[in-house]
Amino acid sequence: MDSSSKVPLSHSLWSPHDTVKDAAESLGINLPEEAAKNLAMDVEYRIHEILETAIKFMRHSKRKLLMTTDVNNALKVLNIEPLYGYDNSQPLVFKEALVGAGGQTLYYIDDNEIEFEKLINQELPKVPRQTTFTAHWLAIEGVQPMVPQNPLPAEIKSLPPIIRGATSSMLGNDILNLGQSGDNKDSAQGSSVATKDKKPTEKESEVKPLVKHVLSKELKLYFDKVVEVLISTDPEKENLKDAALTSLKNDPGLHQLVPYFIQFVAEQITNQLRNIEILSTMLEVISALVDNKTIFLDPYVHALMPCILTLLLAKRIGPIIKDTTSKESQDILRSQLAVREFAAILLEHIIKVYGSSYSTLRPRVTRTLLRALLDSSKPVGTHYGALLGLKNMGSEVVKLVLVGNLKVWCSSVVENSDKSDYEKDILLSTTLDILRKLKITVPQDENQMEVDGEGFSEEIKTKLNDSIGDTLAEIVLDQDDAKDIVRGLFFGELVV
Structure with a gap:
């Protein structure tokens, strides 16, 4: 490398002279070249970090457009004080004004003037409710625990089968009435009797299920x-x-x-x-x-x-x-x-x-x-x-x-x-x-059962008859692979 070549003052895209030194001079600070260079590189690193975090928020929000809310969320996550005064929910209205003798056009954002007395006398907004939630076991391995959030078995039994739903099996049998005595032989007959005994002046109350299973039209058609x-x-x-x-x-x-x-x-x-x-x-x-x-x-x-x-x-x-x-x-x-x-x-x-x-x-x-x-x-x-x-x-x-x-x-x-x-x-x-x-096909050694030229030994036949019966034992002994089948049956039990 030529020693006469000039080493760049900064490896950053930010020019120390155009950005950092101008900002320092506007504040009345005189920065040396080395400090301006290091400060420019640090500013670039911080901006990259903020943008990468903001892009993460954008992707998790299933969007392809980076918004100011993503940048604000990134600043909060990085523990940096967020920006104030920028809101993309309302369109920005720019106005123009002529400045100087030459009539140079200057565009600016018109701020809405708010009367201080009107702001003080305005009613305070309602305090929003804090989000709360509770959880309980509806059923554990098919058994409903006796907790206050769950209805009592007597309450479930009093409901019609159509409403209680889950307490009726898929074949139409009432689970709650399976273990009862023969007093109510037919659940439908019992319900009809109850309807007859009911007073006509009694006010009927409609009980709605807590959970409603809603299917889309497409799923129903399918x-x-x-x-x-x-x-x-x-x-x-x-x-x-x-x-x-x-x-x-x-x-x-x-x-x-x-x-x-x-x-x-x-x-x-x-x-x-x-x-x-x-x-x-x-x-x-x-x-x-x-x-x-x-x-x-x-x-x-x-x-x-x-x-x-x-x-x-x-x-x-x-x-x-x-x-x-x-x-x-x-x-x-x-x-x-x-x-x-x-x-x-x-x-x-x-x-x-x-x-x-x-x-x-x-x-x-x-x-x-x-x-x-x-x-x-x-x-x-x-x-x-x-x-x-x-x-x-x-x-x-x-x-x-x-x-x-x-x-x-x-x-x-x-x-x-x-x-x-x-x-x-x-x-x-x-x-x-x-x-x-169960058969085991392994080479026969001294620890395995012996088979003579005419067939199995008498001890093995007796053991086989006692284990699976005479009929099955006779069928097994007639097979070509009878030796392997018997080995599998008595593996580790019989040594001849």
């Missing part, structure tokens, strides 16, 4: 169209049905309609248990709602589980089958079992996704499935659904819950029942597939 397409049996509307399910799976902004869709699904499952096509469509609706990433479905899991468990464990879904010997009846049975398979897949998905939010969900579902499995009066569809449900609950549930009850189940349901051979084959093959889920 819900009506989707429901119409989903329950339609017209083959030409199959493409519209697929489009509706795709919309439920991917579209955002449907959270307000979730309780309405769940109520719609519950009503259809209750009223259309003989229609396989409708039941499959309702499961697809549940799957679409669960897969929609923009919907917060946690509060509605308790309403979805009865729908899924109904299709998984119901005694009869679809047409009634009297005999399974004909091929047509077998095809109908397979279509019914396919619906139960879909329900089992949905049950597994919901437990995986929402099991952490509801700690009691998995054990409660497991007890329900086991109770349905061990009930010998249930038809083949219920046992098939219970087996699939337990299979999808994981290997730990299969080994601890299912395997421990297989011998009793096989004796009461398969061996000593009036089910046809076709139904028994379905249950036994399904059980075998579940046991294959």
